[in-house]
Amino acid sequence: QITLKESGPTLVKPTQTLTLTCTFFGFSLSTGAVGVGWIRQPPGKALEWLTLIYWNDDKRYTPSLKSRLSITMDTSKNQVVLTMTNMDPVDTATYYCAHLSYGSGDYYYDYWGQGTLVTVSS
Amino acid sequence: QTVVTQEPSLTVSPGGTVTLTCASSTGAVTSDYYPNWFQQKPGQAPRALIYGTSNKLSWTPARFSGSLLGDKAALTLSGVQPEDEAEYYCLLYHGGAQLFGGGTKLTVL
Numbered sequence: 001q002i003t004l005k006e007s008g009p010t011l012v013k014p015t016q017t018l019t020l021t022c023t024f025f026g027f028s029l030s031t032g033a034v035g036v037g038w039i040r041q042p043p044g045k046a047l048e049w050l051t052l053i054y055w056n057d058d059k060r061y062t063p064s065l066k067s068r069l070s071i072t073m074d075t076s077k078n079q080v081v082l083t084m085t086n087m088d089p090v091d092t093a094t095y096y097c098a099h100l101s102y103g104s105g106d107y108y109y110d111y112w113g114q115g116t117l118v119t120v121s122s
Numbered sequence: 123q124t125v126v127t128q129e130p131s132l133t134v135s136p137g138g139t140v141t142l143t144c145a146s147s148t149g150a151v152t153s154d155y156y157p158n159w160f161q162q163k164p165g166q167a168p169r170a171l172i173y174g175t176s177n178k179l180s181w182t183p184a185r186f187s188g189s190l191l192g193d194k195a196a197l198t199l200s201g202v203q204p205e206d207e208a209e210y211y212c213l214l215y216h217g218g219a220q221l222f223g224g225g226t227k228l229t230v231l
Contacts, residue, residue, distance in 0.1 A: 039168075046223070047162075047213075047225070048222060060220075062220075064123065108173030109170055
């Protein structure tokens with residue numbers, strides 16, 4: 001059974017760097033055709049895709065936030081870490097990590113974490 | 123900057139049929155965009171329903187179907203149930219990156 005869980009600070013100050021960890025079970029990023037993505041959702045607003053790391057350490061970022069984002073993985077710990085610099089109140093959101101399955105030209109986020117609400121405020 | 127557009131809101135009667143669409147500002151949505159559809163209920167994480175335009179996950183009810191409709195991706199619900207009231211999001215793949223639509227709030231009334 002695949003599960004994912006996000007962890008990290010619930011409150012960060014403007015200009016600080018946010019570090020969130022996604023700890024997962026039921027799959028390994030050492031095997032092919034999987035990845036882990038990060039998606040966020042400001043309160044009452046739409047989902048926003050942020051970044052994705054594939055099993056082979058290939059990484060993708062949303063263009064508008066690329067300069068502020070970093071994604072890394074630790075296969076020994078079954079973790080993926082999201083770093084976002086220079087946080088602003090508009091970055092207040094629930095941050096989700098999700099398991100990506102892909103192959104034969106198909107991609108889908110089939111398992112999601114419960115999400116963690118991060119508030120940016122002084 | 124690419125924008126993915128969905129109907130902000132739709133209303134459907136129980137037992138009815140409704141189609142939600144997903145358009146890209148870059149032009150026609152094709153299967154190369156690997157359209158995905160998600161359902162999200164208040165306080166819950168999104169749940170995947172459709173991938174690769176029309177493929178269902180094991181938990182996707184049979185009344186949900188995905189397709190390409192003209193130059194858009196589409197999600198059709200046939201025989202709508204009260205529990206289908208939710209926010210629905212499409213996700214498109216754009217050159218390696220991914221982009222969600224703004225979501226459609228579906229009301230079953």
